[in-house]
Amino acid sequence: MLADDRLNAIVRMVTEAGSMSVADLAEALDVTASTIRRDLQTLDRVHRLAKVHGGATSLERAHIARDLTIPERSELHVDDKRAIVRAAACLIEPGSFVYIDSGSTTLQLVSCVPADADVAYVTNSVGHARRLMERGCRVMVTGGELKPETEALVGPDATAMLARYRFACGFWGANGISKKHGMTSPDPLEAEVKRVAMGQGSRRYVLADASKFGMEAAVSFATLDDAEIITAGDVPDEYAHLSNLVRV
Structure with missing residues (x-):
């Protein structure tokens, strides 16, 4: 089997199973464990799966267990995210004071939002702030500790700043959405920033493709x-009937 074919086979098997060990992949593909480890490093580097101790998981499963990097997230459900952010951008009214949460879907949103002089944005994402600035938007950034994986600012400095503001509307991401636990994140510090910011918004929108449900x-x-x-x-x-669900 050629190397490219083997890499594609690994991605297919890990995606179908959710996760696989090095030993299982080596047996299935009739290669050595060291070959599989090298392949997993390659696939992790190009964001086709997530390498973990002893094996690999699909990006979908990794997204629930830990915060993926922005490049990793950006590879998932691209067309759905584009449709979501086009609809979301239309909800920003002239003169609004708007919060934009960190995340890959909200990163796409900042490329669509109005750059009008009378609209001001607050974000806890360094990457989002940079892109908003490049578009000529008025933007403020929270304080806090920078998380390298998500480029999010978190901690008490971030929440203290957010608690002073009232937003006309805000846009948030979520790693998971379930009936039992609502909107969830794998990181306590990011979850707290989301919670505080959401409490300050008059109109609140969570941007989430269908894979997040359940x-x-x-x-x-x-x-x-x-x-x-x-x-x-x-x-x-089981979620399609929700009265607060907007499908685009």
Whole structure:
């Protein structure tokens, strides 16, 4: 089997299974464990799967267990995210004071939002702030500790700043959305920033493609009905009837 064919086979098997060990992959492909380890390093580097101790997981599963980097997230459900952010950008009214959460879907949003002089944005994402600035938008950045994986600012300095503001509207991401635990994130510090910021918004929108439904990360930051959920893709039937669900 050629190297490219083997890499594609690894991605297919890990995606179908959710996760696989080095030993299982080596046996299935009839190669050595050291070959599989090198392949997993390659695939992790180009964001086709997530390398973990003893094997690999699909990016979908890794997204619930830990915060993926922005490049890793950006490879997932690209068309759905584009549809979501086009709809979300239309909700920003002239003269608004707007919060934009960190995340890969909200990163796409900042390329679509109005750059009008009378609209001001607050974000806890260094990357989002940079892109908003490049577009000529008025932008403020929270304080806090910088998380390298997500480029998010977190901690008490971030939440203290957010607690002083009232937003006309805000846009948030979520790693998981479930009936039992609501909106969830794998990181307690990011979840707390989301919770505080959401409490300061008059109109609240969570931007989440259909893959997030039925998934649960470690920390809840909002209930299922705390915000309108703008989504695209095949939403599971048990969530399709939600009154606060906006499908685009």
